Amino acid sequence: MKTHLIQAARAALQWRLLLLWCGVTLLPSLVLALPVWQYLNVLSHSVLAPELAVSLNHPALADLIHGFREQGGGVRNGALLSAVLALLLSPLLCGSVITAARSRQTLGFRALWSGGLAEYPRLLRTLIWAIVPVGLALGAAQGLHSLAESHGEKAVLASSAENVALLATIASVVLLAFANLTLDAGRAALAIDKRRSSAVKGWWRGLKLLARYPGAVLGLYLALSLGGLLLAGLLGIARVNVPTGQIVGFIGGLLLTQAIVLVLAWMRSARLFALIALAHADDVRHGGGVAKAAKVKAPAIESIDA
Template sequence: MSASPAFSIAAVPRAARAALQWRLLLLWALWMLVPTLIMALPAWHLLSSNLDYSVHAAALARALDMTAVSDLLDVYGRHQAVFTQAGSIALGVTLLISPLLSGMVATAARAPQPPGFAALTRGGLAYYAPMLRMLAWGAVPLGAAFMAGISAVDAASTYAGKVVTTGETALPMMLAQALMVLLIGLVTASLDAGRAILANDVRQRSALAAWWSGCMLLARHPVAALGTYIVISLVGLGLAGLLSLLRVNTAGVGVLGFTGALLLTQAAVVTIGWMRSARLFALIDLVRARAS
């Protein structure tokens, strides 16, 4: 039986409030600082070694002119391997941290009261193995969705080469790109639904079985599952985008400027953490309602 739209509407604020646990969000921000620092240190060293002793250092700290940008791009080109390596390490660390964070969210969702730091950490470690398996398995459907989307874009490009007017090519390309986003979004939702299955049933250890159960959950309760998932995602991404825009337009000069820029950056990270937590809270809530 499909869940009613009323359940879907009620689940959004309920999950949003439940995910506002300061200990959970603080741990999220602290753990995500690790890959951020790995990425930032080479860039920091690049800027420091090339701009710290410039006679225009104060002005360049507020805004880079085209000459400085050109010089920095030239230096970046000579040390591109360092940045590529740092990016690869940061990505690997992020992937290794992700199951721990998912386990912490699952622990918070199952607890009758907001858990403390120690309980969240223990729960994250207890859930680490199944969440890691879900992450590894997720590469398969995500890869399939990406390849299907690329095939659609290639087909639209091939069609564009055969038509005469530019207007005839815009719609097929937009539809192909929308299809790619839709497929990747559905797969991402199915993986989170699988994580909700793992979180709700500690006896479930198979990532493949949990993912398949998550797919069935989405198919049987599309309004409650996908409706809440989409609404929470739009709110979270909108807030994170706004905070990122404010950060881009904030000059991190001086103590106040640096502190403000850092807080805006961390606020955007926390917002993404809240969004992912709220989506999982909503799905776990749906799994429990379906089981009762």
């Protein structure tokens, strides 16, 4: 599995694909940043504006929080619009990754963009279907937290209640991650079969893939996710510690922020690359011939022998 992990990680390092992710995700970021920027502009009228530009003190934070509660409608609306826009753009980005995974050559921006548009309808249906598995995961998470609260009310020691609450939180994260894994497996199943248009059938096929090769699917997905999140976390720590109030710090912070976006884009792409290769190998092994009949080329990385 180590070889295939490296192959998927390398195959996702396509600068055009990553740059496309960075450019597309910049739009919802701007939608969110503009109202926040306007709201923070109230601090420019303070006599302490130069000091506040370097760091916010507790009174300034208290004023911002109080003002947000009364006049934060624009920021809340911007956040909602940004989230909706990001969701609507996500099928386009996933489609570009699928297009890149199918090709054995590095594609240009036009091919990635057109491929993303071609895959958009199917992947949009997958996004809509995501309400079901994600909703089930959220419902289970809510139930776990309710049980943790009930235990906390009866617990004698505060540490016992805190430990149960922590376990409930960890279990909730695992459930949501597993729901996302099944959706990505469904996207991989759709990627190898251009004729399949049903998001539900694609998701079900992804569940079968997970049931046949739980070790390979979970291992690849977990390794790539942990690697990407760890690197993004380190960059985030560096971003928080960048000096403020100077042009060098501003540019450095901006570059680190974009680096975080690129790392997350690589992580998402590498996971799909690995799952598509595994789905293709499963199709060949079980004699379905789906990819061949649909005239879909083998993935850019070698088929994974699970």
